Amino acid sequence: MAGRALFVGLMLLASVTPGAHAATLELPPAGASSCGGCHAPPGVDTAVPTLHGKTAAEIVAQMQSFRSGAQPSTVMDRIAKGFTDPEIEAIAAWYARQK
Amino acid sequence: MARALVNIPPKAKRGEVITIRTLMSHQMETGFRYSTTGAPIPRDIITTFIATYNGEEIFRAELFPAIAANPFITFTTVATESGTIELTWRGDNGFAASEQATITVE
Amino acid sequence: MMKHAISRRGVIAGLGAVTLGAPFVSAQAAPRVVVIGGGFGGATAAREMKALLPGADVVLVTNERTFTACPFSNLVIVGERELTAQEFGYRSIEKAGVRVAYSAAKSVDGSARVLTLEDGTTLPFDRLIASPGIDINWEGLPGYGMAAAEKMPHAWKAGTQTTLLRRQLEAMDDGGLVVMAVPANPYRCPPGPYERASLIAHYLKTRKPKSKLLVLDAKDMFSKQRLFLSAWAALFPDHLEWVGLSKGGKVLSVEPESLTFVTEFGRHTAAVANVIPPQRAAAIAAAAGIADATGWCPIDPATFESRLVPGIHVLGDASIAGAMPKSAFSANAQAKVCAAAVATLLTGGTPPEPRLINTCYSLVTPDYGISVAGVYHPAGGVIAEIKGSGGVSRADAPPDVRAAEALYAKGWFTTVTREVFG
């Protein structure tokens, strides 16, 4: 969070045009912010695994196998079907950057 | 087969306007749907509802496929005299059902 | 546009004013975002807003110092959980840099962009995020009102009503009839009445086996219906009877003195009565001009901006969110998307098209969970479900899957309350 704050601040300082500002906000890719409702950061003990610390490839593989049904699941199969491959890849890449 | 729910006050004052609620179990198949094989599902609806009060017609409705399943109709009538209120439903494929209730008017 | 002199620069301590200036704003101005509502939607939005735009002045308006969460409160009603486990404060949110105003929102001047609180405080804003939740529609069910709710609790806002219903169930003699009235859509938490019915039936079966629950419903169809009905048939055949609309289940009025429910075709007198009344967006929505004739708030599906008053965004239970249900999960997901949209707009950008997820868990027993999930996007001016996604738990799932879903339900509650309030 602190890193993101500094980043936004610096970019605002160096602002050029209004349109440039949107790019300075590091928004999660479409859909990613919803994941945090169930998937906690490390240190929270629940039955739902954390996504932090996983590689992008791991998350992509898991989502694809949920979507295809290769990996049995309770709820993730239904959610994975709402995302295309590029969307899953973007979410995975974003989570892989979260510390 | 047919299952009706009817709410008619058993007692009323002479001249009182009473509310009659009716519900007849029926799926009201619209005739606008197709089965898995692509064949049209024929219309099967209740088409007519008639209420009589001691034999005299007091209310009548013509129903179309846009009436929801289990047709629910509420109407009013003036309690004129003690007697019998009879409700009749008729429809496609020979559907016919009726319900009676007695009312005491004081 | 910033129309007001900046008087709250002191609040944004630690950040040089110069870093806050966006080109369309006067050089020293910090964007001011006011958030109405301290529930899952509002608290998430405030916190996310501050995280996305640390330089913004974010004020959260809530009239309670302690938030009492509705999800899992049905377990409190049946004695499987304590109300304190539902209670959360705003200390962490304040620590995150959000100013919290403990007062009720009273009125909004949408053109001047000023919110006035009950305590007289005025809060100018550049963008207002409203997540005020629901109010009971006290005129919606003849015979029912605030006094009646003391005899026939709704328990649809968690807190004293929750414990009142619990005490009534505990005090009821074995052999009593519990009656629950369920309203037509829309209302907060579509599957909530059926989870509550399940848990009350479970309570009766295990603690007061001669008793029974009668559910009088103004609908024929409801959320997760097939799963609930098959679970009830298997688990509670003698303890739960559900009467839908076309079987005469619609309650027309109640008589609180005798705990009587008057339906279209009959009367039922209860030993314990739970009335889930009709609802509408909380009163501030009408006062702010963001609720329409439906009693709810129409919104743009990408930004959650009100269709009626520009500059005000509405999310959570109060909004007309298309296919998304009125759930805490939805409110949390919507709040994050809304905060991102507001931050983007405040920095001169165009909000991206969002994706939203909802997952509603319901407990049939404390160890038997089922769910409905969906993935949503803006389409045709509304929030629509993405075709092919979502759905309910498998009908033929074995007990270990039901048990796993109950654990995931608890996991969701732990995670989301920590994310929002922890």
Place this chain on the structure above:
Amino acid sequence: MPSTCKPSNLTSRRDALRLMGAATAGYALTIVRVTPLAATPADMRTAIEKITGGAKVSAGRVHLEIPPLVENGNTVPCAVTVDSPMTAADHVRAIHIVTEKNPQPNVISCRLGPRAGRATVSTRMRLSDTQTVVAIAEMSNGSFWSGSVNIIITLGACLEDLI
């Protein structure tokens, strides 16, 4: 979504359910496809002309009570009340309900008279989409009056496909 579905893409099971809606709890549907049928405002005008025999319809005296926001178009409660003394000399002879976009415009036609005491009827109807619903009253003097209301139908959020 109901408010955006074009007739040509009414193909999902959920759309089928919503549009045609014979489903009640536990009733197993076998429907997978829906015919792309929708009436037009012109169809509604034709239906109204058939009711009135071409007579003029004045706006007023007829009140339609329908919830403004409906999540399930399968069962939409609807009450019609007409301002009328309901005397032998001055009463309502008939009340009709028609819709703008349902596959067939007519919903119900009721015949009543002074013995009704009040000119009021209620029913539950199916609405395929967000649309205008019109109620028409035929008075004992032969005049026709109407009231209308626009109803927003949203998809039943959290509703399960019962198929």
